[in-house]
Amino acid sequence: MEDGEEREWGAKAWTYLSSVRSLSPLIQCITNFVSMDLTANTLLSAGASPAMLHSPNESPDFTPQVNALYINVGTLSDNWLPAMELAAQLASKLNKPWVLDPVAAGASRFRLKACLDLISLKPTVIRGNASEIIALAKASFPSTKGVDSSHDSTDAVEAAKSLANSSGAVVAVSGAVDFVTDGNRIVGARNGVSMMQKITATGCAVTALIAAFVATDPSHAMEATASALAVFGVAGELGMETARGPASLRTHLIDSLHGLDQTAVISGVKITAI
Ligand SMILES: Nc1ncnc2c1ncn2[C@@H]1O[C@H](COP(=O)(O)OP(=O)(O)OP(=O)(O)O)[C@@H](O)[C@H]1O
Numbered sequence: 001m002e003d004g005e006e007r008e009w010g011a012k013a014w015t016y017l018s019s020v021r022s023l024s025p026l027i028q029c030i031t032n033f034v035s036m037d038l039t040a041n042t043l044l045s046a047g048a049s050p051a052m053l054h055s056p057n058e059s060p061d062f063t064p065q066v067n068a069l070y071i072n073v074g075t076l077s078d079n080w081l082p083a084m085e086l087a088a089q090l091a092s093k094l095n096k097p098w099v100l101d102p103v104a105a106g107a108s109r110f111r112l113k114a115c116l117d118l119i120s121l122k123p124t125v126i127r128g129n130a131s132e133i134i135a136l137a138k139a140s141f142p143s144t145k146g147v148d149s150s151h152d153s154t155d156a157v158e159a160a161k162s163l164a165n166s167s168g169a170v171v172a173v174s175g176a177v178d179f180v181t182d183g184n185r186i187v188g189a190r191n192g193v194s195m196m197q198k199i200t201a202t203g204c205a206v207t208a209l210i211a212a213f214v215a216t217d218p219s220h221a222m223e224a225t226a227s228a229l230a231v232f233g234v235a236g237e238l239g240m241e242t243a244r245g246p247a248s249l250r251t252h253l254i255d256s257l258h259g260l261d262q263t264a265v266i267s268g269v270k271i272t273a274i
């Protein structure tokens with residue numbers, strides 16, 4: 001039974017990746033300085049079209065043209081926050097999917113409030129690590145060590161459900177198992193390798209990939225989100241076969257994502273309902 005369910009999800013994930021490759025959705029990324037390169041390369045290798053445009057002077061012209069918006073607060077500063085809010089407001093008004101990565105949400109009062117204010121602008125998906133999702137669900141400071149998680153993803157499943165219910169967003173928690181919930185259903189993706197935590201911004205990059213998958217099918221954000229997480233994990237597993245450490249895994253992961261074929265996706269994706 002589980003095998004049949006996994007293969008069904010594998011076929012779904014392949015359909016999403018194929019759509020990203022054929023439609024090449026345009027993704028506006030307002031993201032942190034650390035992640036810009038990996039994020040743009042991840043989107044390109046998956047077949048999407050990244051654009052790192054963040055000025056509030058440009059968003060009124062540019063956001064209406066994009067297929068999805070990605071906002072990441074990783075290196076948040078005072079003047080970037082209004083730019084993020086403006087782009088999120090535009091996306092919401094134009095009914096375009098937008099995805100939030102609440103990096104280090106519980107590390108400062110400024111950051112926590114910024115994330116909660118952005119969440120009030122109705123993201124389609126929120127993807128964080130376990131500590132970030134717990135911080136947001138409790139709206140509590142201080143609750144994280146920094147950008148890395150000090151919790152396992154299983155610790156954050158209830159927090160994810162509660163955040164999904166209060167925000168209306170699909171919520172994803174990454175970790176050894178990536179959990180995705182709409183507040184009602186929960187699925188788990190068991191792909192990836194632990195070495196991915198040793199490459200900075202893999203979380204940021206997979207959130208951008210979620211935006212690309214959701215862009216191809218905005219009305220099924222939960223399915224698109226789980227598929228993006230699993231596909232990125234499969235690329236990590238294949239990349240690890242030839243990597244010698246985090247630096248070469250970063251390269252091999254991008255190569256694997258670019259080269260994924262139908263067999264690798266259908267047989268590699270490990271998504272099941274929880
Ligand atoms: N123990 C693990 N085993 C397998 N895959 C993992 C493990 N931990 C994380 N991953 C994968 O690594 C990627 C990044 O997840 P992680 O939870 O480290 O994000 P993050 O903390 O937000 O990262 P960053 O802030 O550096 O971008 C995801 O694709 C996730 O599935």
Ligand SMILES: Cc1ncsc1CCO
Nearest residue numbers: 032034074075103147201
């Ligand atoms: C290390 C780091 N610091 C702020 S953002 C970022 C990238 C991983 O989230």
Ligand SMILES: [Mg+2]
Nearest residue numbers: 103129203204
């Ligand atoms: Mg992160």
